[in-house]
Amino acid sequence: MRLDKLLLINFKNIQQVELSLSEGFNCFVGDNGAGKTNILDAVYYLSMSKSALTMTDGQSVNHAEEFFVIEGSYLSDDNRSEVVNCSFSRRAGKVIKRNGKEYDRIADHVGAFPVVVVSPQDSTLITDAAEERRKYLNGVLSQIEAGYLAAMIRYNTVLAERNRYLKIGSAEDMLLIYDQQLSDLGSRIYQARKAIIEKMQPLVAQYYASLSGDREQVDISYRSELSDQPLSELLLRSRQRDIVNQFTTSGVHRDDVVFSIGGYPLRKFGSQGQQKSFLLALKLAQYKLISESRGERAILLLDDLFDKLDTARVEKLLSLVSGEEFGQIIITDCNKQRLESTLQSAGKEYKLFTVAAGDVKL
Numbered sequence: 001m002r003l004d005k006l007l008l009i010n011f012k013n014i015q016q017v018e019l020s021l022s023e024g025f026n027c028f029v030g031d032n033g034a035g036k037t038n039i040l041d042a043v044y045y046l047s048m049s050k051s052a053l054t055m056t057d058g059q060s061v062n063h064a065e066e067f068f069v070i071e072g073s074y075l076s077d078d079n080r081s082e083v084v085n086c087s088f089s090r091r092a093g094k095v096i097k098r099n100g101k102e103y104d105r106i107a108d109h110v111g112a113f114p115v116v117v118v119s120p121q122d123s124t125l126i127t128d129a130a131e132e133r134r135k136y137l138n139g140v141l142s143q144i145e146a147g148y149l150a151a152m153i154r155y156n157t158v159l160a161e162r163n164r165y166l167k168i169g170s171a172e173d174m175l176l177i178y179d180q181q182l183s184d185l186g187s188r189i190y191q192a193r194k195a196i197i198e199k200m201q202p203l204v205a206q207y208y209a210s211l212s213g214d215r216e217q218v219d220i221s222y223r224s225e226l227s228d229q230p231l232s233e234l235l236l237r238s239r240q241r242d243i244v245n246q247f248t249t250s251g252v253h254r255d256d257v258v259f260s261i262g263g264y265p266l267r268k269f270g271s272q273g274q275q276k277s278f279l280l281a282l283k284l285a286q287y288k289l290i291s292e293s294r295g296e297r298a299i300l301l302l303d304d305l306f307d308k309l310d311t312a313r314v315e316k317l318l319s320l321v322s323g324e325e326f327g328q329i330i331i332t333d334c335n336k337q338r339l340e341s342t343l344q345s346a347g348k349e350y351k352l353f354t355v356a357a358g359d360v361k362l
Contacts, residue, residue, distance in 0.1 A: 006042065007070070010065040010067060013357070028331070036334075047143075115300075118279070166246045166248070197221065204285045275308075287326070311338075319346060
């Protein structure tokens, strides 16, 4: 999958830009705050129907305007043309159209145009609480497994309803209804998460070794209460505790993903370089699994390429993603000379854009 043309109107600090992209490397350079990351985020929006950053749709509208439009013209790996239009207005909300036809449910769009983003914000996967890692896992699976996102949305809805009920009542028949729904949905979510982590683990180890050359073994594992008992039994066992606490204390909403290096927690024992290499390996493993499952190479977004990476590791990364299994790549960096020098040393052809105050020039 490649993005051939990109149109942005009133998206963040970009008033209007239309770009023609290369099928290989596309580089956006400029000062911090110029709008480089906004371009990557627009590409992410077209695939995932939301920002890759912690921003609402309303926050992505140019401050002086009432709406934004993102439109992308795509070519699939077998040369099919498709157009995706994502628009948002403060009055009417968000609309996603594929080839001119609006989706009945926006969630149905996720995964159709696969994308993987690597950014400095990925460090939260290591440093922050389990919620960040669950969100990451949900994002990966929503592009791989049909129906996963719908199941996750439904699980969260039932969970919220059960928690609201626990604040006002404790009738056995009502809790049994909620428990049955949570159990069915939670079991499906658990099995999907367990399976994807098992597939990711050897790939993460392989990519980490390629990127870093470190002797330490890295590992990724899935931690869930459902590994020991079905959710139906867990909910029954925690029933009285839930009634006292007035919220649900068991379920897949408490799962975690564990990262380790040399058998120890990556968060405590990994250096900044090791952590960054691990995150890159994680995202490359994600890329491979998404591309294989969709039968379409994902678009790879590399934001702030040199963040916490030395030139040698960047060159190894560029060498890895230049292979046939990778497709279109979009890169941002604040140092034009450094980026050009690294790409030229690696022997990579590229298209370079300069970004300044929301304007983009080739």
